[in-house]
Amino acid sequence: MSDMYHQVADTFGGAGVISNFRGPYSMGPPPEDLAVHTPPIDRFGGRELGRVVTIGLVMVMALLRVLPRKLGQIRQSWSVLAAGAVVDGFETLGPTFVKLGQLVASSPGLFPTPLADACQRCLDEVPPFPSDTVHRLIRDDLGRSPAQLFHSFDDRPLSAASIAQVHACVLPDGRDAVVKVQRPDIARRMNTDLRILHKLALVLARTKAGSRFNAPAIINDLHEVTNQELNFALEAHRQATFRDHIGAFGDNRWVTAPEVYWDYCGPHMICMERMVGIPMDAFDTIRERDIDAELVLRRGCKAWLEAAVVHGPFHGDMHAGNMWLLDDGRCSFLDFGIMGELDGTWKQFFSDLLFTILFDRDYTRIARAFRRVEIFPAAMDISDEVVGEQLRMVLDPLLDQSVSGLNLGELLKQAFDIAESLGATAPREMVLIAKQLLYLERYTKALVPDYLMVRDPFLVRNIFPAAAVAKAADLGIQLPQ
Numbered sequence: 001m002s003d004m005y006h007q008v009a010d011t012f013g014g015a016g017v018i019s020n021f022r023g024p025y026s027m028g029p030p031p032e033d034l035a036v037h038t039p040p041i042d043r044f045g046g047r048e049l050g051r052v053v054t055i056g057l058v059m060v061m062a063l064l065r066v067l068p069r070k071l072g073q074i075r076q077s078w079s080v081l082a083a084g085a086v087v088d089g090f091e092t093l094g095p096t097f098v099k100l101g102q103l104v105a106s107s108p109g110l111f112p113t114p115l116a117d118a119c120q121r122c123l124d125e126v127p128p129f130p131s132d133t134v135h136r137l138i139r140d141d142l143g144r145s146p147a148q149l150f151h152s153f154d155d156r157p158l159s160a161a162s163i164a165q166v167h168a169c170v171l172p173d174g175r176d177a178v179v180k181v182q183r184p185d186i187a188r189r190m191n192t193d194l195r196i197l198h199k200l201a202l203v204l205a206r207t208k209a210g211s212r213f214n215a216p217a218i219i220n221d222l223h224e225v226t227n228q229e230l231n232f233a234l235e236a237h238r239q240a241t242f243r244d245h246i247g248a249f250g251d252n253r254w255v256t257a258p259e260v261y262w263d264y265c266g267p268h269m270i271c272m273e274r275m276v277g278i279p280m281d282a283f284d285t286i287r288e289r290d291i292d293a294e295l296v297l298r299r300g301c302k303a304w305l306e307a308a309v310v311h312g313p314f315h316g317d318m319h320a321g322n323m324w325l326l327d328d329g330r331c332s333f334l335d336f337g338i339m340g341e342l343d344g345t346w347k348q349f350f351s352d353l354l355f356t357i358l359f360d361r362d363y364t365r366i367a368r369a370f371r372r373v374e375i376f377p378a379a380m381d382i383s384d385e386v387v388g389e390q391l392r393m394v395l396d397p398l399l400d401q402s403v404s405g406l407n408l409g410e411l412l413k414q415a416f417d418i419a420e421s422l423g424a425t426a427p428r429e430m431v432l433i434a435k436q437l438l439y440l441e442r443y444t445k446a447l448v449p450d451y452l453m454v455r456d457p458f459l460v461r462n463i464f465p466a467a468a469v470a471k472a473a474d475l476g477i478q479l480p481q
Contacts, residue, residue: 123319240259346430
């Protein structure tokens with residue numbers, strides 16, 4: 001923050017609440033603050049070496065603590081006890097390892113079942129940092145204490161995660177808000193840990209088990225995603241962009257995202273509208289309230305697909321804590337730390353996949369899309385018709401199912417599995433899209449198991465308006481608002 005900014009802030013004076021405060025991002029963050037600066041992951045020095053010793057001691061102590069339980073003939077296998085000890089170590093070592101645990105928990109097919117199950121603990125909240133630290137961080141970013149900035153500020157966090165924690169507050173004009181504050185020194189700490197994990201991944205990749213799931217690529221991806229999440233200016237900018245685009249077609253009034261209050265944002269904090277509701281996986285509560293859960297989910301999925309295919313950026317972490325049913329009946333997206341964005345070519349690619357699956361099943365269109373984005377190696381001598389036929393053999397039986405086991409995310413995953421069997425590599429953005437669709441379908445299976453996303457023209461009424469209207473007429477259904 002510049003000295004000139006501090007001078008401007010200091011002119012307000014007084015100990016009361018500043019009613020017309022304007023922080024460093026009042027006009028939005030400058031372009032240079034939106035750039036993601038990812039430090040090299042292959043650097044290894046004294047700091048990393050010292051941290052290796054700490055990591056080793058913590059993990060050994062965690063494993064030693066479970067030995068008495070095993071020797072005491074506790075009825076648990078050693079693999080389950082060891083996995084639990086590893087997660088104990090992760091939680092002691094802090095944010096980077098908690099995040100690694102979250103990755104393991106969300107990718108059970110890649111890791112041993114006992115470890116993936118134990119890592120579910122990492123999806124819970126982590127211990128918060130002290131309120132005096134929160135006050136100091138806010139003052140560092142905005143030049144004023146919470147008492148001078150807000151009508152009220154709750155020192156007890158609403159939630160605490162690996163990178164930040166969230167506090168409720170009331171703005172001087174009476175608006176309810178929340179402040180998301182980044183953990184102190186988190187960028188340096190996490191990048192140190194990621195360099196160590198990268199070294200370990202390179203060693204692991206030389207083993208038979210490690211080569212199976214390409215550990216270095218997993219850590220490289222975690223390194224990239226983490227450094228994006230650490231850029232709060234970028235997160236706030238993407239959140240505001242996503243929110244602004246929701247109503248681009250003149251509808252989607254039942255879908256929202258928190259408004260960013262730029263006057264109270266800084267490089268390490270985001271101030272935004274407070275949302276009141278319940279997470280989308282509060283299934284029992286949603287049923288008790290007699291809510292039309294199918295319509296809520298259809299509206300949310302529709303807005304998300306429009307972001308991915310038309311607008312960009314799209315939300316890339318739609319677990320239930322980030323997708324809420326608000327008390328006023330709207331669906332709200334939360335936490336925009338992980339987002340994806342497709343360029344024009346890849347938007348067309350995803351559009352072709354959707355049109356084929358939802359409407360005409362012309363699988364050669366998907367094959368052509370694969371080739372157009374060079375997902376196939378240039379030297380591959382295989383016709384679009386052959387690839388299309390392979391897709392047809394796998395996808396047609398799935399699309400013809402009348403049971404609730406059918407889902408769009410799995411269909412996309414199957415398409416990429418076929419591409420990989422032919423020597424292709426799926427890009428991160430498309431894998432991210434498939435993962436979000438699987439999240440959405442988890443909610444629909446729990447709340448409205450008879451709903452089939454792959455047959456719902458409402459989801460693409462703004463993407464393919466003519467085809468959606470025609471399909472709705474064929475099905476004899478009316479597209480909702």
